[in-house]
Amino acid sequence: MAEYLNSNINNKFEFELNLNHNTEQITIIGDERLLCRAIQNIISNSINHNENGCIISVGLEIKRNNLELVISDNGKGISEKELQKIHSTPHYLQSTDNRLDLRHGLGLLLVKEIISIHKGTVSISSALNKGFSTTISLPINNQ
Numbered sequence: 148m149a150e151y152l153n154s155n156i157n158n159k160f161e162f163e164l165n166l167n168h169n170t171e172q173i174t175i176i177g178d179e180r181l182l183c184r185a186i187q188n189i190i191s192n193s194i195n196h197n198e199n200g201c202i203i204s205v206g207l208e209i210k211r212n213n214l215e216l217v218i219s220d221n222g223k224g225i226s227e228k229e230l231q232k233i234h235s236t237p238h239y240l241q242s243t244d245n246r247l248d249l250r251h252g253l254g255l256l257l258v259k260e261i262i263s264i265h266k267g268t269v270s271i272s273s274a275l276n277k278g279f280s281t282t283i284s285l286p287i288n289n290q
Contacts, residue, residue, distance in 0.1 A: 185261040204220070224276055226274075
């Protein structure tokens with residue numbers, strides 16, 4: 148979030164951060180660069196698909212043995228049909244970059260792949276004119 152706020156993002160976008168107090172002591176094992184890229188991709192989607200602006204909320208809490216990150220917006224959302232397409236269409240993996248430089252928005256399927264290799268899960272929900280929400284759940288390092 149700090150990167151977006153420091154980048155002079157359009158003032159049509161507002162950010163909210165909701166951290167559960169006990170999340171500060173939790174660690175997960177993973178590739179920091181890939182996990183940051185997944186989070187950036189989701190936030191960028193909220194910005195890119197809500198040209199009239201929106202509030203982007205980022206929340207972090209512990210649920211069972213997982214750290215749960217919820218990134219949501221109150222923007223225009225998508226229809227149930229579009230949501231089903233996101234779940235079933237692999238076209239999000241197509242990239243013109245032969246090096247697969249992760250800076251080239253590969254979409255939500257890439258987010259799912261990054262989280263999957265970290266033994267986590269991704270769930271997406273949305274409704275037309277009611278925003279978009281992505282929940283990432285990652286296992287807590289208990290060592």
